[in-house]
Amino acid sequence: MNNYDVVVIGAGVIGTSVAFHLQKLGARNVLVLDRATIGAGTTSQSSGILRTHYSVKENVELARKSWSVFNDFAAYLGDEEASCGLVKCGYMIVSADNEKLEPLRASLEQQKAQGIPLELLDAQQAKERMPIAIFDDAALIGYEPEAGFADAYLTATSFARAARRGGVTIRENVTVNRLLIESGKVVGVSTSVGDFSTGAVISTQNIWTPELAGWTGRTLPLAPERHAVLALECPEAPYTFQMPVFKDLASEGMLYYRSYGGNRMLVSEGVVGEKLSTADTEQGDIPMDYVVDVGAQVAERFPAYETAGIASSWTGVYDVTPDWNPVLGALPGIDGLVVGYGFSGHGFKLSPTVGKILAQAALGRPIDVSLKPYSIERFATGELLTGKYGLGAVS
Structure with a gap:
């Protein structure tokens, strides 16, 4: 051997x-x-998506240390041609006046205590960073400028x-x-x-x-769990790379969003998905009922996307612990x-x-x-x- x-x-x-x-x-x-x-x-x-926002403080520390690597990836790897595809656009998280409000407040305070650069925004400040969204229901808005997404x-x-x-x-x-x-x-x-x-x-x-x-x-x-991701296209309200990754705790599916280039928005739910009996990375079906439901939630936050088209979609599988x-x-x-x-x-x-x-x-x-x-x-x-x-x- x-x-x-x-x-x-x-x-x-x-x-x-x-x-x-x-x-x-x-x-x-x-x-x-x-x-x-x-x-x-x-x-x-x-x-x-890259963020340090977690409600579990141990995860905040893992994410903080990891962010410093992504932020200087080529130097960390000792390879000037290396890239992680980083887009540093910030991360915004919103709660309405509901059961998520105090958990979000506690999580943001915890992040601050751990030294994470963090801002609290009012609706107008949030609108300036995310002009395609509305914030009428926002009771608390956190913004992490040192965040974004990569490949x-x-x-x-x-x-x-x-x-x-x-x-x-x-x-x-x-x-x-x-x-x-x-x-x-x-x-x-x-x-x-x-x-x-x-x-x-x-x-x-x-x-x-x-x-x-x-x-x-x-x-x-461990349980494998399938989640669907949609890429929506709306030429009237493009989700640009300058706009932050967005987490909507006010939505039923706790949706997350990010720019997908051009006129496209990537969106998916942040809740429990479809349980699988065995490991499977093959693409699963995305029911039309799911598309309609998520689309309705998207339109509540991004009104122009009520008439958006689906540019693409895929499924991903999580390895989920209890x-x-x-x-x-x-x-x-x-x-x-x-x-x-x-x-x-x-x-x-x-x-x-x-x-x-x-x-x-x-x-x-x-x-x-x-x-x-x-x-x-x-x-x-x-x-x-x-x-x-x-x-x-x-x-």
């Missing part, structure tokens, strides 16, 4: 970030395996290229069939192209994490196994820091942030990381 110091399973944006950080921390004999190609799974379905696929391929330059081997179209475990310790992986020996495995398998549960005999709470937050770190009882899964729709924006801390954990280095809140043991102890807005992608 070929021997590697560390094997990473999964070459999405999390796995490639892990690989990059492993070599940056000094690991030289690293193998990354992916069942398809780099970034071809759920990474390619990402909406790409998850481009980020993953850039991480992968930098990792390869640092000596990492990435093998695509290789299926991992099982872990090789002896006396409670990882000793290798068995794959469709043979076995590889290693004393350390980092699993970033995303929606395929239930396979890991089968290999280890452990319960790893509290909509990830499991990070060592899996108790199996020496040499580190996991990163269950990002529940916000893995991309956390990927630089998550990749670094998982690499630190696997190499036995000091870890930049505490992994205890993200331990799998929280599901047994009840110390969940459920966000203030309820279940959904703004944890």
